[in-house]
Amino acid sequence: MRKNWFWPIFLIASAVILITSQLGLFSYHLSLLTVFFTLILVACLGSSLRYLNMSGIVFSVAFLAIIYARPLGITRLVPWTILGAALLLSIGLSMLIRPRYYRYHRSHYHHHEHHRDTEENVGTINDDHVNLDISLGNSIRYIHSEHFKSATLNVSMAGAKVYFDDVNIQDNQATISVDVSLGSLELYLPKTWQVQESISNSMGHVSTEGTPLTAGPGVTINGSVSLGELRIIYI
Structure with a gap:
């Protein structure tokens, strides 16, 4: 190593x-x-x-x-x-200029083991309630859950990509709370999710890419972006 x-x-x-x-x-x-x-x-x-x-x-x-x-x-x-x-x-x-970890874009589930072997900052979280704190670094996280309820994502002076495309929402409602300061956070969400945003933006940048479908579970994204960037990407 x-x-x-x-x-x-x-x-x-x-x-x-x-x-x-x-x-x-x-x-x-x-x-x-x-x-x-x-x-x-x-x-x-x-x-x-x-x-x-x-x-x-x-x-x-x-x-x-x-x-x-x-x-x-x-x-x-x-x-x-x-x-x-x-x-x-x-x-x-x-x-x-895109960060270097963009080249590790996920396409299939079996790629996860390869990611963990090649990049120490890539990991998988198996939990219905996700808590993630990232500071002074760059990370990629894949969320796996059969009964996803909530996620709390704190990113400070760092860059993070979080994938939710292997998540099932049983009760048609979930919440993602974000706190981004002096960093960047990218959320990769299924196109079936109906997202409602309630984000406080203080000298930051919030953007959405892709178009969601017209039917699916409801997800609320709340929190704050301060001197940072939040990107919501539908896949």
Whole structure:
């Protein structure tokens, strides 16, 4: 199995930066809080670069620019200007460049085992009530359920694709709750689902692809999208 060098090198470099910053070896003094947020954002940037997740890349750079506005000489740019530009840039780049995990598009059930062998961030969830939290990474999840009731999906500074095409709704009603912040979430839904959306959008982007059929179980999608992207795709 191929060794993952990113996190060991990142943690070692983080320790060096933390110590040297407190010893005053940098010309620009860094507080512990600044170092902490810098390490988090750099980790997010590295993970996003690996999978070409445009939202993660752009917003990581944007927040780093806000933190280091003074040494970069961009103090005239207020944070909302930087974040607004980052939002527009991330949406535009996401339309042009798809994340690398797109090539693992599912076509048949027997492909699942192959996915798990080739990508550690791909998995299957067998549950009627799904709870999924994804942060600082990219994931693909396949939901299997004979009596699907609900799903709670939290995506923060990450990218996620969730497939519901192997799900049965027995009571003709289910709920999907989403919370997307500084990331992207794609929901792949059966065309037979009659979806009602109740989503709070704060400087984010919500879109729908495909056309559902006129009859089928009712599904409510609620929650919020903040500085992120939600795509609902009928398959």
